Amino acid sequence: MAPDPYFFLIIFCGVALTFPVMPLALAWLWRRFFQPPKPGPAKNATYECGVESLGEAQIQFHAQFYLYAIIFLIFDVESIFLVPFAVAFTGLPFGAFVAILIFLLLLLEGLVWAWGKGCLNWTK
Amino acid sequence: MAPQIDEGLRSELQKQGIWVTSMQELYNWGRKNSIWPLQFGLACCAIEMIATAASRYDLARFGGEVFRPSPRQADLMIVAGTVTKKMAPQIVRLYNQMPDPKYVISMGACAISGGPFKQGYNVLKGIDRYIPVDVYISGCPPRPEALLHAFMELQRKIDGQRLTGTPKADHLEATHPSEFPVPEFGAHDLQPPANPALFHPPEIHR
Numbered sequence: 001m002a003p004d005p006y007f008f009l010i011i012f013c014g015v016a017l018t019f020p021v022m023p024l025a026l027a028w029l030w031r032r033f034f035q036p037p038k039p040g041p042a043k044n045a046t047y048e049c050g051v052e053s054l055g056e057a058q059i060q061f062h063a064q065f066y067l068y069a070i071i072f073l074i075f076d077v078e079s080i081f082l083v084p085f086a087v088a089f090t091g092l093p094f095g096a097f098v099a100i101l102i103f104l105l106l107l108l109e110g111l112v113w114a115w116g117k118g119c120l121n122w123t124k
Numbered sequence: 125m126a127p128q129i130d131e132g133l134r135s136e137l138q139k140q141g142i143w144v145t146s147m148q149e150l151y152n153w154g155r156k157n158s159i160w161p162l163q164f165g166l167a168c169c170a171i172e173m174i175a176t177a178a179s180r181y182d183l184a185r186f187g188g189e190v191f192r193p194s195p196r197q198a199d200l201m202i203v204a205g206t207v208t209k210k211m212a213p214q215i216v217r218l219y220n221q222m223p224d225p226k227y228v229i230s231m232g233a234c235a236i237s238g239g240p241f242k243q244g245y246n247v248l249k250g251i252d253r254y255i256p257v258d259v260y261i262s263g264c265p266p267r268p269e270a271l272l273h274a275f276m277e278l279q280r281k282i283d284g285q286r287l288t289g290t291p292k293a294d295h296l297e298a299t300h301p302s303e304f305p306v307p308e309f310g311a312h313d314l315q316p317p318a319n320p321a322l323f324h325p326p327e328i329h330r
Contacts, residue, residue: 034287035224035295038302042220048194050214050221 067119070110078107148287155199155225156187156282159275162198162218163191167205169232169265176268186275195221200278202271203257206234206241207248209314213306219255220303224295227282229274230257233264240264253318255304256294 031037047053085092085100092100114120134144145153165173177183177191192198195218207215219228230251233239241247251257258281259274266274285293294300304322307314318325 036298038224038295040220040303042217042303042306043223045221048196048218048221050218052217 067114067117070114071119074107074111074114078104151287152283152285156279158187158190159200159227159278159282160190160192160198161188161200161202162195162222163193164218165204166207166211167232167234169204169235172265172268173202173204173231173271176271181268181272183272183275186272186279188275195219196223198222199225200227200229201255202229202231203235203251204231205265206239207251209246209248209309212248212251212254212314213308215251216254216304216306220306224302225293226295226302227258227278228255229259229261229271229278231261231271231274232266233262236260236262248314250323253323254307256322 045053081100081103129144137144165171175181177189183189188200195201199222201215201219201222203215219226228251230236234241234247235251238244238247238249242249248254259277261270261274263270287293287296295302304319305316307316309315
């Protein structure tokens, strides 16, 4: 009698199960017969640089930081976009020119806003 | 443990291509040839430790090249350098966070006893006041060869540890602690100044 054509799937599943389960079982047996587990407060602690962890991990940033986001967009992100714009300036179609102009105007609005808020004042 | 098989017979079998071993030997052989140190240095000894791990001295020959930045994956703590009192609690906590089996090499005069700063106010007079040390290396700082020697001594120690009977290896004893109390900053010194269960100051006989 010929073996079932899908018999290899059963073998495959068997190997796929044995492969991860065997080391785990060996580790469990080792723990059971030789090495007693020794958990403790420091060993189970979260942080691992030798310093005790303080406070919560889930902190929220204040909404006031939006000004930093605006400044970052204007002076970092915009400059990245401006370089390819300047390089390809002479070969740009009219539509692309208008698109980048809208982008610049939007950021200019942000610059005016940040300026008005006094973000650009140099603190002495 | 008495050898289960006669040494002569064993070498005779080995010549015929039959290798006889025991579980304990296999276990220790695997452990001693793959000691992963914790990656941290405290002072000038750390430079020698780095030199030991680098190409010229090549700690990798002994299976110790994988310096782990996390205590969870480390087997060996090389206390390389001056342990200030500010740093001592962190070191003890790092030791506590290492999984068993774990070993400590006290590298250099400072880690052993405080070294040239022993009379000072801010240096711990030996890391063995708080955690058990397996191998001490003298020197200020010890040369990389000395660290290699300490590594080989540690391998020898691991090779001699027993799985069963008494005395067993420390990490196999259920009663042997895996964590030691972390000292706290007191008004003038670390509190307690030493772990009384571990540290016994040398008695002076006059």
